[in-house]
Amino acid sequence: MSKYILIIGACGQIGTELTLTLREKYGNDQIIASDIREGNDDLMESGPFEILDATNYDALEEVIAYHDITEVYLMAAMLSATAEKFPMRAWNLNMNTLFNVLNLAKEKKIEKIFWPSSIAVFGPTTPKENTPQNTIMEPSTVYGISKQSGERWCEYYFNKFNVDVRSIRYPGLISWKTMPGGGTTDYAVEIYHKALSEGSYTCFLEEDTNLPMMFMDDAIRATLQIMETPAEKIKERSAYNLAAMSFTPKEMAESIKTVIPKFKIAYEPDFRQEIANSWPSSIDDSIAQKDWNWKAEFNLQKTTETMLENLKNRV
């Protein structure tokens, strides 16, 4: 089957690995990467790339027509910590790109969309443990408000216009190929880099802040899996809860010490603590398990060993 897929935000933390994985699967030339800036060498050298600002509907439509695109993965977004500093920019970026893609699908110019949601859709009034798929959602961050609204619009476009849009509420994502940017869960990546380069890390969250997390390989597998599932099996047209593990910075430090015994951690919580406090500490993803056979493979220890091994080899 020959299909052309466009990745928007291909140079970011998720976009980079998603592009490389899709290229391996469908062939380099089938996967068109795009972003507002160029990405790392692996990404740029492995297939077609377009400079594209997806808030610009005409520019997006042109790229889609030129490359005969049928599927779009919209990975461009401003994350939670940065969005608190630039609320209007975050809202405009996160919402306008989504509307552009949804409207292109409504006009039958593309057939299928992946759009990521986040655990940030939940808020301080949400049940914190084992947070269910359907529950109170009163996000208290700009980013969370944009993702929650996005979910409502995705479901609306599916119900009213039969737009095939699929979404996952990603937990904090841990990866070694590309750095995250501007999120509250970024500590869980920075800590490995600092453990190797300095043997110590000062964490911007308190030691007992328990958050849902996932290793990138699991997140990419989930993304491909939900996109390959027959449309009638995708019952949640807002976004699916997804889980792999939950841990605190202290538990993460203990895990790193099993590999680097001298590793030291200190805590200096900043404004991101309040964001973290508003999010769940664990997620019930049984509906994703049931609807499209989701199952995570990486726990904390396996993540630690994989991260340190790959980062060490890269240095």
Ligand code: SER
């Ligand atoms: N990991 C993201 C953040 O911290 C949440 O989706 O902003």
